[in-house]
Amino acid sequence: MSNIISFPTTFPDEDFRSILYRYHLRSPHRSYLKNRKELLGKAYSTMVMYPENLIHVINGLGVSEEFIINLIDNHTFYPLFRPFVNKDLHNTITNVFYNSSGGLSMKIKTLENQFLSNSIRYCPTCLNDDYERFGEVYAHRTHQFSFLTVCPIHETKLVYSCSHCDIPFASSNANLMLTEPKCPNGHEINENTKEWMDTNKYEFLDDIKALMSYNTLTLNYVYQQLMVRLGNRGYIHFKGDTIFKKDLISDMVDYYGKEVLIELGLNVNELLRVMPSLFAPDDLRKHTIFYILLMRFLSGNTENFLKQDETYFFPLPFGNGPWVCNNRICPQYNQRVINICRRKVHEWITGYFTCNYCGMTYYRKGFPHLEDETLFSIETMGALFINQATKYINKGYTITQTAEFLRSNRTTVRKYLKLYKKENESNLLTINQNNGHKEILQGKLEVAVTDNNSKLELCKETVLEAISILGKRANRPQIRKYNIHRYDWGMKHDRTWMELHLPPKRKLPKMLNLESLDDEMYQLVSAAVDRLWENPPETKITKTSIFKTIPSFVQNRCYRFSEYLPRTIHLIERSLETDDQYLIRIFPKVVKWFKESRYKNLSLKLIQNGFKMYKKSSLTVIQWLEDQIDQINSS
Structure with missing residues (x-):
């Protein structure tokens, strides 16, 4: 095998395929395959996007490893994908760069497809400038990004074939490329078609360049930074086990605009389809465009994302205490005397608070709900409430009077008296026999039972009333809606009576026709x-x-x-x-609002400020509104 005699000087932003072709031009061998074998140790017949078996170059030219690193970092596309591949795949790819031959293109083919143009493209202005400066032309790495249609420096339309004879400027396997600002048939490449380049594309290109400039980025670092920023912006469940991907994608679409995302190579519908595979901690390479755009969305741009340090922390739900007692009959009511909070984690965080003075336990919902001390639910009223209720009943007070004394309601008093009776009936009877109070307590408890019976009768009357008013054709759901509470109470306490008087349940056919x-x-x-x-x-x-x-x-x-x-x-x-029908239908509401307002003249802007839905009006509705406005203002 022949030795490598020289290596072409690399140019700024040169694509490795261009370097490989210029090596061929300098070699004494006319066979392109033979030159590839001479340089890389293997005669590749397909396009070589990335260098392989570079140890052959090191040994043949005696160059340093720094030369090889520069070749990979500044003349291939791997620096763009490197932060998104796991350590094992990175080591495999690096090993292929240095020691192996073959198979590398398949390992990162999915990466290329996201970003790169199918054809090698040139900027006509860059061709002429490079030829004047270096005496030869080359393919720029930046021009191969598929989302670009113009050169970001000259805003000249990128071209891949001759406008005169339509011949491609480069062959499919890159064994033929341009050597001067002329097509292979000799036509001058002097197109100077100017196109405006969208700001979003400039920003996306800046993000890519920033990402490629960091040669020490790892997947682990990028993933951690993503998680920290997603957590700080509320896209991660407080338990840390769920990322709100759908909300995130929706917000990104609002931020960029669907059309912009499509121009940058991100298909939102496809992204929603593969949503479960997003944010795999050991592999981010399949959706590189999404992650780069996400960096800008979260931090303003990729540079800020990589440089600015953020810390993700979760504030302690309900704070450190002490917390207030909400029992109105407690001597420590509204005082911060509760020192212990039991926190329970489920879909949200719930805090339980027990007062040692009265025994009342209440709970509040915490994150992600807004914490508010005034919003709470009672789990148990505690010993003080039960003792006070029993005391008032023993003294001969009714349940209604007892509820007033305890600043509560009849239902709550009945509930705790029932519990008290159930748990302590045998002890109460024994103790109260000696004191002669058995009859009093039993009598008061019977009053509670009598009240329940009275309520049941009321529920039955309500059900019969509903049937009478709604008619015989009324079904059970309709009757229940008449008074849900009394219907449910009746079903709970006397289901037999309810079943006798309610219409039969509607049975659906087992087999549908x-x-x-x-x-x-x-x-x-x-x-x-x-x-x-x-x-x-x-x-x-x-x-x-x-x-x-x-x-x-x-x-x-x-x-x-x-x-x-x-x-x-x-x-x-x-x-x-339709939107138009809806906006026209609710217009009388707008008119009513205007007549009751302080405004003298109605205008389209006034309507849109007062009723936001009109900001999206179609041209037809706007014309209709203008006619109505003229009529109202002239009347």
Whole structure:
């Protein structure tokens, strides 16, 4: 095998494929494959995007390892992908760079496809400048990013074929490239088509350059920085086990705009489809564009993301105490006398607080809910409340009077008397026999039972009243809506009576007749749509609005058997309210607001400021609004 005689001087931002071709031009061998074998130790017939077996170059030229590192960092695309591959893959790729041959292109093929153009491209202005400066031309690494259509320096349109004869400037395997500012057929490449380059593309290119300039970045560091910033901005569940990916993607779309993301090579629909695979701690290489854009979204740009240190910490829910007692009959009411908080972690954090003076335990919801000391729920009223309630009952007070003394309500007093009776009945009877109070206590407890019976009778009367008013065709859900609390109370305490007086449960057929299903669903939905449009809601009429007015099984069938319900689905679709229809329908509300306001003249801007939905009005609605405004102002 022939020895390597010389290596071409590398140019600023030169693509490695260009270096390899210029080596071929300087070699005495006319065979391109032979030159590749001479330089890299193997006769590659396909395009060589990355150097392999560079130990052959080191031994053949006697160059230092620093020369090889410079070749990889400044003339290949690997520095862009390096921060997103795990340590094992990085070591494998590095080993191929130095010691192996073959297989490297397959290992990072998925990385290239995200960013690089299929054809080698040139900037006509750069071609002429390079030829004048160096005496030869070369392919710039930056020009190969697929999201760029113009040169970022000259804003000249990038080209890959001759405008005269349409011949490509470079072959598919890069064994033929430009040597001067002329196409292979000799036509001058002097196109000077100027195109404006979007600011987003400049910023994205700056992010890429910043990322490529750090040769010590690792996947572990990038992943940790992502997690810290996502946590600080509320995109990670407080338990740390869930990333709110859908919210994050939605916010990024709002931040950049869907069209901008598509221009930069990020397909939002595809991203949503592969959402479960995002943020794999050992592999970020499959969605490199997303992660680079995420860095800008989180920190302003990639440079800030890599340089600025942030610390992610989670504040202690409910603080360090002490906390207030909320029992109104406690001698320490509204005083900070509770020193212990038991925190329970589930979908949110709940704090439990027990007062040692009265025994009351209450709890509050914490993160991610807003912490507010005035919002709490009582778990148990405690010993003081039960003792006081028992004392008042023993003295002959009614439950209503007892509830007033304890600054509570009848339901709560009954609840704790019932618990007290259940747990202490045998002891109370023994103690009170000696004191002659057995009859009094038992009598007061019987009053509570009598009250329950009275409430049950009231519930029954309410159910009968609902049946009478709603008619015999009313179903159980409709009767329950008449008074949910009394209906549920009746079902709990006397289900037998309820079953005798309520209409029978509607049984759904075990087997659906798919042939007649469309007609049945059409009638139900049609009636619901008519009712909805007769008395439309204040909000826009959507599928949800329609389905809220009909039994839930109709919605389930519309989703499960949509292919069998063409008429029904069509009816739902044409019954939906468009944005224009909605804005026109609620205009009387705007007029009413204007007449009650201090404004003298109505204008489109005034409407849009007062009613934000009008800011997205179509041209048709705007013209209609202007006509209405003229009529109102002239009247």
